[in-house]
Amino acid sequence: xxxxxxxxxxxxxxxxxxxxxxxxxxxxxxxxxxxxxxxxxxxxxxxxxxxxxxxxxxxxxxxxxxxxxxxxxxxxxxxxxxxxxxxxxxxxxxxxxxxxxxxxxxxxxxxxxxxxxxxxxxxxxxxxxxxxxxxxxxxxxxxxxxxxxxxxxxxxxxxxxxxxxxxxxxxxxxxxxxxxxxxxxxxxxxxxxxxxxxxxxxxxxxxxxxxxxxxxxxxxxxxxxxxxxxxxxxxxxxxxxxxxxxxxxxxxxxxxxxxxxxxxxxxxxxxxxxxxxxxxxxxxxxxxxxxxxxxxxxxxxxxxxxxxxxxxxxxxxxxxxxxxxxxxxxxxxxxxxxxxxxxxxxxxxxxxxxxxxxxxxxxxxxxxxxxxxxxxxxxxxxxxxxxxxxxxxxxxxxxxxxxxxxxxxxxxxxxxxxxxxxxxxxxxxxxxxxxxxxxxxxxxxxxxxxxxxxxxxxxxxxxx
Amino acid sequence: xxxxxxxxxxxxxxxxxxxxxxxxxxxxxxxxxxxxxxxxxxxxxxxxxxxxxxxxxxxxxxxxxxxxxxxxxxxxxxxxxxxxxxxxxxxxxxxxxxxxxxxxxxxxxxxxxxxxxxxxxxxxxxxxxxxxxxxxxxxxxxxxxxxxxxxxxxxxxxxxxxxxxxxxxxxxxxxxxxxxxxxxxxxxxxxxxxxxxxxxxxxxxxxxxxxxxxxxxxxxxxxxxxxxxxxxxxxxxxxxxxxxxxxxxxxxxxxxxxxxxxxxxxxxxxxxxxxxx
Numbered sequence: 001x002x003x004x005x006x007x008x009x010x011x012x013x014x015x016x017x018x019x020x021x022x023x024x025x026x027x028x029x030x031x032x033x034x035x036x037x038x039x040x041x042x043x044x045x046x047x048x049x050x051x052x053x054x055x056x057x058x059x060x061x062x063x064x065x066x067x068x069x070x071x072x073x074x075x076x077x078x079x080x081x082x083x084x085x086x087x088x089x090x091x092x093x094x095x096x097x098x099x100x101x102x103x104x105x106x107x108x109x110x111x112x113x114x115x116x117x118x119x120x121x122x123x124x125x126x127x128x129x130x131x132x133x134x135x136x137x138x139x140x141x142x143x144x145x146x147x148x149x150x151x152x153x154x155x156x157x158x159x160x161x162x163x164x165x166x167x168x169x170x171x172x173x174x175x176x177x178x179x180x181x182x183x184x185x186x187x188x189x190x191x192x193x194x195x196x197x198x199x200x201x202x203x204x205x206x207x208x209x210x211x212x213x214x215x216x217x218x219x220x221x222x223x224x225x226x227x228x229x230x231x232x233x234x235x236x237x238x239x240x241x242x243x244x245x246x247x248x249x250x251x252x253x254x255x256x257x258x259x260x261x262x263x264x265x266x267x268x269x270x271x272x273x274x275x276x277x278x279x280x281x282x283x284x285x286x287x288x289x290x291x292x293x294x295x296x297x298x299x300x301x302x303x304x305x306x307x308x309x310x311x312x313x314x315x316x317x318x319x320x321x322x323x324x325x326x327x328x329x330x331x332x333x334x335x336x337x338x339x340x341x342x343x344x345x346x347x348x349x350x351x352x353x354x355x356x357x358x359x360x361x362x363x364x365x366x367x368x369x370x371x372x373x374x375x376x377x378x379x380x381x382x383x384x385x386x387x388x389x390x391x392x393x394x395x396x397x398x399x400x401x402x403x404x405x406x407x408x409x410x411x412x413x414x415x416x417x418x419x420x421x422x423x424x425x426x427x428x429x430x431x432x433x434x435x436x437x438x439x440x441x442x443x444x445x446x447x448x449x450x451x452x453x454x455x456x457x458x459x460x461x462x463x464x
Numbered sequence: 465x466x467x468x469x470x471x472x473x474x475x476x477x478x479x480x481x482x483x484x485x486x487x488x489x490x491x492x493x494x495x496x497x498x499x500x501x502x503x504x505x506x507x508x509x510x511x512x513x514x515x516x517x518x519x520x521x522x523x524x525x526x527x528x529x530x531x532x533x534x535x536x537x538x539x540x541x542x543x544x545x546x547x548x549x550x551x552x553x554x555x556x557x558x559x560x561x562x563x564x565x566x567x568x569x570x571x572x573x574x575x576x577x578x579x580x581x582x583x584x585x586x587x588x589x590x591x592x593x594x595x596x597x598x599x600x601x602x603x604x605x606x607x608x609x610x611x612x613x614x615x616x617x618x619x620x621x622x623x624x625x626x627x628x629x630x631x632x633x634x635x636x637x638x639x640x641x642x643x644x645x646x647x648x649x650x651x652x653x654x655x656x657x658x659x660x661x662x663x664x665x666x667x668x669x670x671x672x673x674x675x676x677x678x679x680x681x682x683x684x685x686x687x688x689x690x691x692x693x694x695x696x697x698x699x700x701x702x703x704x705x706x707x708x709x710x711x712x713x714x715x716x717x718x719x720x721x722x723x724x725x726x727x728x729x730x731x732x733x734x735x736x737x738x739x740x741x
Contacts, residue, residue: 172683174548211550217487237685248690248716250723257686274507274533276724350719399683
């Protein structure tokens with residue numbers, strides 16, 4: 001038996017000095033050789049922990065085995081049995097906390113790069129002239145409305161279309177994909193890939209209705225008259241602000257606005273596209289998650305001289321993926337840890353000029369298990385900034401709860417749904433993803449979609 | 465894609481746009497707005513709904529040509545298509561029997577108040593319209609408003625029709641005409657609505673204004689349309705667009721509206737579509 005190969009093949013990336021000047025994808029993907037070498041590290045465990053770590057239960061050893069054999073078509077087929085969005089998941093899933101965390105190789109060294117291999121297969125498939133469409137059963141006469149075309153909605157659509165349901169997917173914006181389209185930047189998830197994944201779902205017979213705002217264009221009650229069931233995956237689309245003075249100054253953005261201008265509206269290509277995005281010289285981003293990293297790296301690419309992440313805890317508590325923090329550091333984003341913005345100050349024309357901050361120190365761990373930040377009295381200082389981006393989280397979008405009587409809503413505006421099934425307080429209405437949990441990950445939304453699809457199928461067919 | 469049924473300049477710089485969008489027409493209510501994009505590169509532009517026809521499946525709005533994006537809209541012709549037309553968005557105007565209601569309309573607002581007047585009349589109110597324009601030639605829809613209003617009063621800046629001047633004369637006009645409104649609703653440019661609110665505050669007249677900030681998605685997702693009302697941050701798209709004019713922080717609102725003025729002008733230089741700059 002050959003000795004264990006304990007080191008992941010590194011991901012080829014654009015060089016930092018080069019990539020901060022473009023919006024092209026940073027990670028370039030494995031070559032065939034790298035992919036087969038990396039796949040060869042898999043021990044093909046009898047009881048694979050990785051599958052249990054995946055919210056949608058992908059047959060991970062199965063697809064990796066296909067790669068070692070050079071059977072890439074077989075590999076992608078294995079993934080698509082349970083995941084309609086492999087090119088997306090291979091890029092944005094936090095594999096280090098899920099499948100890869102359970103990999104047996106971690107006992108001695110680094111896990112197999114499962115995410116990178118998933119991405120490799122999806123990209124290989126995209127490069128082929130024809131895509132294999134799975135066989136579709138005849139329509140079973142039942143129709144499902146899906147509200148929102150993000151990760152949760154797409155998963156439900158694909159799962160139920162493959163079981164013979166007639167699916168109509170409603171999207172409020174002019175492009176499908178939800179947060180994959182408006183939120184995650186081009187350099188981390190190229191929009192061509194999102195479009196391709198959406199196209200795949202449409203090829204399963206899913207009818208996509210853009211510019212259709214459920215709750216407004218048509219109410220939930222009206223949808224229930226024409227569909228057998230409704231799944232709500234409307235996302236966490238209501239940005240939080242810090243609730244400090246000066247937040248309505250010009251130059252103060254929510255991350256949703258900043259990223260939507262750039263990604264959905266292509267503001268980075270202004271004036272070729274009409275929606276403008278200010279080229280600010282000094283930008284502060286509040287928050288420490290993936291959205292904060294995305295905003296900071298977007299600001300750099302728009303030509304900012306200096307971009308700061310302002311975070312009230314320390315490096316160890318950053319909720320962003322380690323990979324994204326590292327990318328941001330390499331690109332020159334500055335980190336101001338243990339720093340809390342307390343006041344935004346503007347000029348006489350209403351534009352942001354300075355941010356007053358206070359130093360923090362870490363105390364005892366709080367409910368989240370992270371050490372609680374405590375303000376240091378008298379530690380105020382100023383940062384000169386001409387833009388700030390608030391990336392501290394979102395609440396679920398209020399439009400559907402506001403217009404749907406009898407739909408139970410939690411304290412933070414989230415739709416209350418059964419964790420196992422996604423069923424809400426309204427008959428024939430299921431919900432899942434960020435609209436239930438508040439902002440979380442792409443794959444957890446897909447997992448919720450998978451469970452809801454199963455529950456919808458059981459309810460409508462009586463099947464188990 | 466959504467078909468353009470009509471696009472015409474009804475008075476200088478004010479255009480009427482009718483789009484085929486039967487689902488929006490079926491759901492439209494007074495005070496709602498829509499968001500459209502003129503083409504695939506275009507911005508998302510919010511416009512108040514000025515009328516709709518359920519049987520024809522059409523929705524009509526009025527817009528003032530001010531920048532690059534509205535210049536694109538102004539070039540549309542009947543038979544063209546636009547890629548985005550979403551709505552109806554925002555909360556509808558509160559319609560009840562208030563007694564006497566005065567509707568103040570300027571520029572696009574002259575059209576926007578029409579469905580509100582119609583609904584208020586149907587609810588049993590005495591409805592008056594007060595419309596203002598630079599000059600008599602810039603007035604429109606007076607006849608339509610007359611069908612749903614007890615009277616239509618006119619203010620023109622040059623005095624060529626009705627009262628001479630601006631809405632700064634509102635209090636005086638109400639007194640002269642012996643109109644005692646229980647409620648006043650204003651649709652128009654920011655300065656007009658701000659001035660109307662300033663005038664009615666000492667008179668104790670409940671005043672509703674329809675706020676028209678910059679928007680992107682129009683569904684509560686981005687927050688660019690935020691404004692301060694009674695000391696609290698609100699999103700015009702989902703909390704409004706109508707608010708109590710006496711509670712709006714107008715100074716902040718004006719600054720936020722002007723945040724992209726330079727960028728509105730830049731594409732005009734490039735397209736050569738406008739010679740004013």
